[in-house]
Amino acid sequence: MAGQDPQSNPYIRYTGIAMQMLVTIGVGVFLGLKLDEWMETKTPWFTIGCSLFFIMAALISLIRSLPKT
Amino acid sequence: MDLITPSLGLIFWQLVFFLLLVFVLGKYAWRPILSSLSEREKSIEDAIELAKNTRNEMAQLKADNDRAKADALIERDAILKQARQTAEKMIATAKNEAAQEAKAEIEKARKAFREEQAAAVSKLKNETAKIAVEIAEKVLRRELSDKNAQEALVNDWLQDAKLN
Amino acid sequence: MSRNRSYKALAISILTLVFSVFSSPATFAQHEHEGHAEATHSHGEAEEFNPGQTILHHVADEHQWHLATIGESHLAIPLPVILYTPTRGVHVYSSKEFYHGSGEHDGFTLHHEHFTSEDGSTVYDFSITKNVASLIISVILLITIFFAVRNGYAKRQGKAPKGIQSAMEPFVIFIRDEVAKNYIGEKHYRRFLPYLLTVFFFIWINNLLGLLPGAANVTGNIAVTLTLAVLTFIIVNFNGRKTYWTHIFAMPGVPKWMLIVMTPVEIVGMMMKPFSLMVRLFANVTAGHIILLSLLSLIFIFKSAALSVIVGPFTVFMTMIELLVAVLQAYIFTVLTASYIGAAVEEHHHDDHH
Numbered sequence: 001m002a003g004q005d006p007q008s009n010p011y012i013r014y015t016g017i018a019m020q021m022l023v024t025i026g027v028g029v030f031l032g033l034k035l036d037e038w039m040e041t042k043t044p045w046f047t048i049g050c051s052l053f054f055i056m057a058a059l060i061s062l063i064r065s066l067p068k069t
Numbered sequence: 070m071d072l073i074t075p076s077l078g079l080i081f082w083q084l085v086f087f088l089l090l091v092f093v094l095g096k097y098a099w100r101p102i103l104s105s106l107s108e109r110e111k112s113i114e115d116a117i118e119l120a121k122n123t124r125n126e127m128a129q130l131k132a133d134n135d136r137a138k139a140d141a142l143i144e145r146d147a148i149l150k151q152a153r154q155t156a157e158k159m160i161a162t163a164k165n166e167a168a169q170e171a172k173a174e175i176e177k178a179r180k181a182f183r184e185e186q187a188a189a190v191s192k193l194k195n196e197t198a199k200i201a202v203e204i205a206e207k208v209l210r211r212e213l214s215d216k217n218a219q220e221a222l223v224n225d226w227l228q229d230a231k232l233n
Numbered sequence: 234m235s236r237n238r239s240y241k242a243l244a245i246s247i248l249t250l251v252f253s254v255f256s257s258p259a260t261f262a263q264h265e266h267e268g269h270a271e272a273t274h275s276h277g278e279a280e281e282f283n284p285g286q287t288i289l290h291h292v293a294d295e296h297q298w299h300l301a302t303i304g305e306s307h308l309a310i311p312l313p314v315i316l317y318t319p320t321r322g323v324h325v326y327s328s329k330e331f332y333h334g335s336g337e338h339d340g341f342t343l344h345h346e347h348f349t350s351e352d353g354s355t356v357y358d359f360s361i362t363k364n365v366a367s368l369i370i371s372v373i374l375l376i377t378i379f380f381a382v383r384n385g386y387a388k389r390q391g392k393a394p395k396g397i398q399s400a401m402e403p404f405v406i407f408i409r410d411e412v413a414k415n416y417i418g419e420k421h422y423r424r425f426l427p428y429l430l431t432v433f434f435f436i437w438i439n440n441l442l443g444l445l446p447g448a449a450n451v452t453g454n455i456a457v458t459l460t461l462a463v464l465t466f467i468i469v470n471f472n473g474r475k476t477y478w479t480h481i482f483a484m485p486g487v488p489k490w491m492l493i494v495m496t497p498v499e500i501v502g503m504m505m506k507p508f509s510l511m512v513r514l515f516a517n518v519t520a521g522h523i524i525l526l527s528l529l530s531l532i533f534i535f536k537s538a539a540l541s542v543i544v545g546p547f548t549v550f551m552t553m554i555e556l557l558v559a560v561l562q563a564y565i566f567t568v569l570t571a572s573y574i575g576a577a578v579e580e581h582h583h584d585d586h587h
Contacts, residue, residue: 012568016509023509024501057501071293071345072519075456078315078358079294082365083460086372090435095427098379102405103426105386112391 017065021058028054284530292450292522294364295346297328300447307332312366316341317357318350328360364457367449371439379434408433408567416571421472421578425571428468432461433567440518440559444552452562453518455511462511465570469507473577506573510566517562521555 032050039046209222298310311329318324324339331343340351348356361369378397385398394402408430413422439451451457479485481499483492528548532541 012565012572015565016569016572019513020502020505020509023512024505026512027505027508053497054501057498057505060495060498061502061505072289073455073515075454075459076294076358076362077456078360079362079364079454079456080460081359082361083368083457084464086365086368087431087435087460087464090372090375091428091431093376094379094431098376098383099427099430101383102379102386103409105390106402106406106409109391 017062021062024054024058024061025051028057282530282533284527284534287530288523288526291526292453292519293346294362294449294454296343296360296362297332298363298366298449310366312363313361314348315359315361316348317359318352318354320352320354321350363449364451364454367439367442367451368457371435371442371451374442375431375434375438404433405430412564412568412571416568416575417578418575421574425468425574428464429567429571432465432570433563436461436514436566437560437563440562441556443518443522444555444559450518450522452514453522455515458511458515461514461566462507465510465573466504466507468570469573469577470503472574474580476579477577506569510569514562514566517558521551521558525551525555 028050029047031054032044032047035046035050036044296314297312299307300310301308309332311327311332314326314328314331316324316326321340324341326338326341330338331341336343341356342349342351348358350356378401381396382398382401385394385396389395389398393399409422409426412433413426413429417425436452439457442448443450443452481503482496484495484499487495525548528544528551531544532538
């Protein structure tokens with residue numbers, strides 16, 4: 001939701017979005033790895049699931065933060 | 070991994086000092102700074118507003134003055150024109166009157182002259198008549214002294230009268 | 234752990250090699266000296282220079298304030314060590330006790346800046362470390378500066394600013410007008426201004442202090458950025474209005490069944506915002522320090538003073554960039570905080586937005 005204000009600086013807005021995407025995906029993968037480690041799963045389902053979910057979350061929030069025009 | 074593992078102690082101190090900083094600066098620095106900033110901005114805005122107003126007033130005043138001046142000029146012109154007109158009229162009237170007066174004077178003079186002339190003529194006539202009568206008297210007195218002459222004369226007159 | 238270290242060392246060496254192609258003078262004599270000193274000091278292998286360890290040591294926190302090593306003697310300011318264990322309670326020592334020999338004192342051992350207790354109980358370390366000391370210095374500096382600024386305003390009521398007051402005024406006005414008013418809105422910005430101003434100047438001054446030779450790396454420490462990010466998170470969510478929460482739990486214009494997916498996504502987004510704040514500040518500042526230190530390490534890797542002719546200007550140039558980054562990162566953190574607060578306090582006229 002960063003910078004919904006039409007006056008907000010686009011540079012700041014997009015660096016914010018990029019960083020947020022990167023961090024979101026990173027956290028997702030890390031969380032999945034940790035969960036797999038903790039649950040001792042044979043197939044890394046948590047890694048796969050969390051990565052995909054967080055990538056989706058990153059994309060959705062990216063799309064939502066883009067201007068409507 | 071040390072680098073990205075936050076240490077409890079530092080979190081604790083950071084929290085303590087940062088909140089302290091927010092509190093102290095908030096209360097003793099930001100509030101007075103921000104309020105004097107907005108006060109100053111307000112006073113600057115007011116000053117600008119005042120200057121603008123004053124300028125407008127000055128312009129208004131100047132416009133008023135100019136208008137008054139222009140009005141005065143127009144009035145002066147009007148007065149001058151009127152005065153000139155009045156003067157012209159007066160001169161014209163005076164001329165007229167003078168002319169008329171002169172005419173009347175001449176007329177009077179003429180009249181007086183005529184009257185005098187007439188008087189002189191009638192006086193002359195009277196004198197002449199008087200002289201004639203006197204002469205006639207003298208003549209008559211001399212002629213009537215004799216009877217014959219008288220009769221002749223009466224006859225003359227009678228004759229004349231008949232003839233007339 | 235050791236494999237990790239050597240990997241990092243390798244990565245940094247490669248980085249330094251890449252930079253050395255451009256390579257350059259000796260302005261940073263102080264730093265160089267220190268770097269060298271560090272090498273001898275931290276790992277006891279007197280002659281071997283390990284750039285990876287030196288750099289990581291510089292970037293990380295420590296329990297004393299190490300300034301330089303001259304010959305065999307360390308020039309370091311001892312700092313108080315405050316330890317709490319459930320079994321033994323609170324203990325206070327001087328860090329001097331732990332920096333010689335085996336690092337053991339009174340039942341506590343310091344190893345790689347971590348304390349362990351002899352009796353095996355968990356040690357809660359509340360020491361005034363180098364970063365905490367630097368933090369306190371920055372707090373004192375900020376208070377001194379802004380009290381002076383405030384006095385300036387009191388003295389010259391309604392008049393043009395002077396001295397430090399005029400130096401700080403543009404920044405204060407900038408944060409107020411361009412950040413707070415712009416992102417939070419006329420109606421609410423006043424309440425958040427003290428926090429935003431403090432965050433901005435705190436990050437900025439600590440970034441700058443971190444660039445001084447021998448100084449701590451406060452804003453490049455994950456604990457500090459974590460605390461700031463958590464405070465932002467708390468402020469944002471405590472000020473969330475109806476619009477903010479409905480956007481998270483019941484996005485308008487989204488079918489009900491989609492909410493099962495959308496709500497977790499929104500919650501992840503809500504968490505990731507402060508998280509990205511934390512990572513960004515930490516990563517930027519730490520990366521800057523690593524680059525500077527890597528450049529300087531070149532001189533010691535190649536054991537060549539001549540190289541400093543090339544490395545020096547390059548380091549100066551990088552320091553200039555770091556000065557810019559110092560204010561830029563403070564600004565970005567403040568702007569993003571303001572925009573998150575702005576989204577939280579927004580009243581619904583944006584419902585049709587999505």
